[in-house]
Amino acid sequence: MRPTLSTDRLRLEPLAPEHADLLSRMDADPEVMRHVGGRALSREESLSALPRRTDPTADERGLGWWAGFQDDAFVGWWCLVLDEDPSTAELGYRLPRCAWGRGLATEGSRAMLDHGFETVGLGSIWAETRDANLGSQRVLTKNALRRVSRSDSGVVRYVVTRTEWADFLVLELRKDAGWENSSGAIAEAAHLAALGRELALPRLLAYRDALDQVDLTDDAGDVSDEVWRGRTAVRHGLQLLGEHPAS
């Protein structure tokens, strides 16, 4: 079953027939549809996609579409589409114009990736967009997806594997530790641990080793704070893996 997901700003509810009006209003805007079909959709055209977007087979695996809300305002849909290969799924998103330019597509996509890798247990997640859709490509690259191909018709394909996702989480953890974001660093360590011992343990230990080697001799305090935040997050991740933090 698709769970309701939350991020700092978004509530992502399993998409359902009751969202029909919100979807058809969004699809009636030609600017929203510019790179996805090239023209506004009639209500009938928009709603013809609803059965696929509420497909119970996908739902059983925790996949499908979610409707996103910020303070109860509809801000678009995000999806992880069932693939014939059960180890992967396709990431997608569509936001009404009033929601663009605030980082919401990126934030909702991050929730899809966390859910897909941690809860569904996917081995990779892929996405396709058009060459001209630079905003969408930026959403993908900010979330660690890398470009793997381009078709003659200008469709570009992106992918992130589970291992690459684990590496991305370490980078985010380190960034948060450096930017005085203790709770963010702890949250990234928890996301890493949720990927499982095999991926998480070597990465947490390698980061802890790197922190142990930082030279704090002439430090005015900034670096030692960063090291402390990093160590706190690593300790949290190790505890979640059932490791004794000092080991």
Ligand SMILES: CC(C)(COP(=O)(O)OP(=O)(O)OC[C@H]1O[C@@H](n2cnc3c(N)ncnc32)[C@H](O)[C@@H]1OP(=O)(O)O)[C@@H](O)C(=O)NCCC(=O)NCCS
């Ligand atoms: C594409 C779309 C999802 C982006 O949503 P958004 O909430 O504005 O995205 P975000 O704010 O999370 O991130 C967009 C990023 O792209 C960048 N961007 C946006 N338009 C751009 C452009 N024309 N050229 C280069 N970069 C662009 C933004 O600056 C931002 O990057 P930054 O954070 O580094 O500054 C949204 O415009 C949309 O839903 N469009 C219609 C449907 C669609 O195209 N869906 C994708 C189909 S594959």
